[in-house]
Structure formats: C-alpha cells, structure tokens
Amino acid sequence: xxxxxxxxxxxxxxxxxxxxxxxxxxxxxxxxxxxxxxxxxxxxxxxxxxxxxxxxxxxxxxxxxxxxxxxxxxxxxxxxxxxxxxxxxxxxxxxxxxxxxxxxxxxxxxxxxxxxxxxxxxxxxxxxxxxxxxxxxxxxxxxxxxxxxxxxxxxxxxxxxxxxxxxxxxxxxxxxxxxxxxxxxxxxxxxxxxxxxxxx
Numbered sequence: 396x397x398x399x400x401x402x403x404x405x406x407x408x409x410x411x412x413x414x415x416x417x418x419x420x421x422x423x424x425x426x427x428x429x430x431x432x433x434x435x436x437x438x439x440x441x442x443x444x445x446x447x448x449x450x451x452x453x454x455x456x457x458x459x460x461x462x463x464x465x466x467x468x469x470x471x472x473x474x475x476x477x478x479x480x481x482x483x484x485x486x487x488x489x490x491x492x493x494x495x496x497x498x499x500x501x502x503x504x505x506x507x508x509x510x511x512x513x514x515x516x517x518x519x520x521x522x523x524x525x526x527x528x529x530x531x532x533x534x535x536x537x538x539x540x541x542x543x544x545x546x547x548x549x550x551x552x553x554x555x556x557x558x559x560x561x562x563x564x565x566x567x568x569x570x571x572x573x574x575x576x577x578x579x580x581x582x583x584x585x586x587x588x589x590x591x592x593x594x595x
Contacts, residue, residue: 415578420556422543422584430543431584437557438547439523439533444570446522454515458508465500472497481505551575556582
C-alpha cells in the first residue's frame with residue numbers, strides 16, 4: 396500500500412511539473428534594449444518555414460518575385476527624396492511621377508504574390524496539424540507584455556518560436572528552434588536572430 400502511494404505521488408508530481416513547464420520569450424530589437432510589446436508569439440512543435448518551403452516546391456509555378464530593377468529604382472528614389480525638394484517644383488513633380496509608377500509595379504507584384512500564396516499554401520493548416528500530431532505536442536500562443544515578455548506553456552520537447560514584427564520599411568521574422576528540457580527556457584527575440592526582409 397505504501398509503495399502504491401509513493402508511485403501515485405511521483406506520478407502526480409511529474410504531472411504537476413509538466414503543467415508548470417513553459418517557454419519564456421523576451422522580445423527587444425537589441426539585447427537589453429527597448430522591449431517589443433504586443434507582439435504575438437507562437438510556440439510551434441514543427442518548423443513552419445520547412446512546411447511552407449515544401450508546399451512552395453510542390454506548387455505549379457514559382458512565387459512571383461519583384462524584379463531587381465524595380466527594387467533598385469525604389470531604393471534610388473528613396474535616396475533622392477531629401478535632395479529633390481531643393482531642386483524646385485519640376486523636380487518634385489518628376490520624382491512623384493516616378494514614385495507612383497514604381498508603387499504601381501510593387502502593388503501589382505504584391506497582389507500576384509498574395510494570389511500565389513493563397514494557392515500554394517492552401518494545405519498549410521492541415522500539414523501543420525499533421526506535424527503537431529506526429530510529434531505529440533501542442534501549439535501555444537501569447538502576446539508580449541509591456542516589458543516584451545511572453546509565457547507559453549509547453550511539455551518538454553523540440554519547438555520553434557515564431558513571430559513577425561513590422562518596422563517602417565522592413566519586416567523581422569523569427570523562427571527560432573529550441574528544446575524545452577526543464578521547467579522553463581528563456582528565448583530572446585532580437586534583430587540579430589531574426590530574418591529581415593524589405594516590405595515590398
């Protein structure tokens with residue numbers, strides 16, 4: 396009887412430890428810098444990027460890319476914007492016309508990419524569910540508080556911490572692989588461990 400009680404106590408203790416396990420995320424642009432508040436953070440038991448890549452490879456057509464010359468023209472216009480005002484109304488009108496033409500090309504490319512993603516990634520929810528079931532782990536989501544901190548309850552195992560943060564002209568995307576082996580693990584999200592891409 397005493398042995399049975401000890402076994403039950405150990406099982407209860409293990410279950411309690413499992414529910415207390417968590418991944419703590421600390422988000423800031425630089426280590427110890429200004430925190431990123433209100434950032435939705437997901438704890439995924441699969442590599443989201445890998446799943447999307449496999450779906451993209453299986454798509455009939457490649458994702459439409461923004462032509463390199465359009466990107467270069469846009470960057471040149473941005474660099475010229477400060478000096479163009481000093482050159483008078485004609486220069487400003489020419490600059491605005493060029494900006495509108497490039498903006499139209501970028502918008503058309505964005506629409507084409509959105510349509511491609513809708514088609515190529517349509518099976519993503521099903522693939523993500525299957526990947527989570529295969530690993531016997533569940534997803535968790537939280538939003539960072541004013542200090543840039545989020546807590547995601549989890550069982551021990553391998554996960555990916557996923558988040559996106561939009562800056563004025565660029566997007567930061569995190570897909571940080573980590574393993575939870577104890578009661579808690581801290582995962583920093585900073586600009587240095589994010590994938591940075593232009594907002595086009």
